[in-house]
Amino acid sequence: MNEPPWSSTPAWKLPGWAEPLMVVVILFGAMFMTRKKGFRVFRSKSRMYKSVLDSDDAACSTDELLVHEERDEIDTQNSMTTTKYSPKMRRILGITFRTPNTSRFKHNIHSRVLQRFPFLLEMFYWVINYAFYRMTAVLSQRIFAGRGIWTVAESHGLAILEFEQHGVLSFLFPNELKVQQWFMRNHQDALSSLNKVYALIHIPGTVGFIAWYYYVAPSHPTFARVRRTMNLTNFMAFTTYIFYPCMPPRLLPTEYGFLDTVRHDDAQSVWMSGKYVNSLAAMPSMHFGYAFCVGCTMICHSGVFRRKLEHGEMSKTWAWKLFYLMVGVGYPMLILTSIIATANHYFLDALVATAYVLAAFMSNRVFCVFVPLEDWLLWAIRAERPVPSTDERFKEADYRL
Structure with a gap:
C-alpha cells in the first residue's frame, strides 16, 4: 500500500530539557501553593503544628494511599489506644494490623519539611508509579x-484489528x-x-491535574x-503491559x-524515548485512561449533576460550572482523537482503559492494604506523616466570614 500523501514540516520542537523542566515547575509550584502557611520548618515550636494523632481528623494519619470512609475512620480512631506513642491498630479488610506510632518523630527535620x-508525599507516590511503568x-x-x-506484540495488535473489524x-x-x-489527506x-x-x-x-486538584478539592478524602x-488504574494497566504486550498501529x-505521524512530525516527547520506555504498551491506552479520569473528575467538580455541595465545598457560578463541564467532556475527546489519528492506539485500547478506570473507582479501597506498609516505612525513616493541606483554603475562607 502506498504511503498516504502527507508530508509535514515540523513547526517546532522542544529541547530535551524543556519537558522535565515543565514538570518540575508544576510540582514545585504545587508544593508552594499547598504549603502549610502557619508552619515554619526551623522554628523550635510552631503554634500551628500538631501531630496527626492529636488532630481532629486523626484517622487520616495513614490515609491515604487511600481515603477511608467516615465510619472506617471512626473505627480506626477507636481501635487506637490512648497511651502516648502506643502502637496503631489498623483494621483493614477485616484484619487487624499492629503498626508503630510515628508521632514521636514529629520534630525531626524531615518530618517538619x-x-x-x-x-x-504525593510526589513520592507518583515516582513509584513511574518506576513501575519503566519496569x-x-x-x-x-x-x-x-x-x-x-512477534507476540504484533500478533496481539493484529488480533485487535481483526476483532474490531470482523468481530x-x-x-x-x-x-x-x-x-x-x-486527517492526512484533508486536515494536515x-x-x-x-x-x-x-x-x-x-x-x-x-x-498538572494532580497538583491542581490537590489544591482545589473540597477535602482530602475527595x-x-x-x-x-x-x-x-495504573496498576491494572501496567500489569497488562507485562503479560499482554501489544504493538500499536x-x-x-x-x-x-x-x-x-508523531515521529514523522518530529513531535517526539522526551518521556517516550530511552532504554526503559515500553513501546509495545498499546493495550490499554493510559493516555485515554488518565484523560477519562480527569474528565470525570472535572464533570463531578462542576457540580452540574450534583444536588448538594460537599461539606466545606464552595459554590460555583454557572460560568465556572460550564467551564469545568466543557473541559470534562472536551479533554477526553481531544486525547481520544489524538491517539487514533497518530496511530498510537486502537479504539479498543480506549474502551478497555475506560473499563479499567470504572473498575478502579469501584474497588480502589483495596489499596488500603498498603496503609500498614506506609506506617512501617515512615517508622524506618523516622518521620511522621504530614496532615494534608487540601482543604485549608476553604477553612481560611470560613475563618474570614
Missing part, C-alpha cells in the same frame, strides 16, 4: 524472550486507518497539532479517592497502511 510541604518493558521482554516479544462488536469501532488517512495542520497533543500533553497534563483510582508492517 513534610509537614510544611505535604504535597511531597514493564524489562519484565515483559523476559517473559516472552523465548517466543520473541516483537461481533465491529459496529462499535470505526476504522482507525480511515481516521488517520482522513490539525494532524500536526494532534501530534503535539499526543506527545507533549500526557505527562505535564496529568501531573482528592485521595481520585488519586487512588488513578493509581489502581504505527509499528505494524507497512502493508497495513499506518504512519507514525
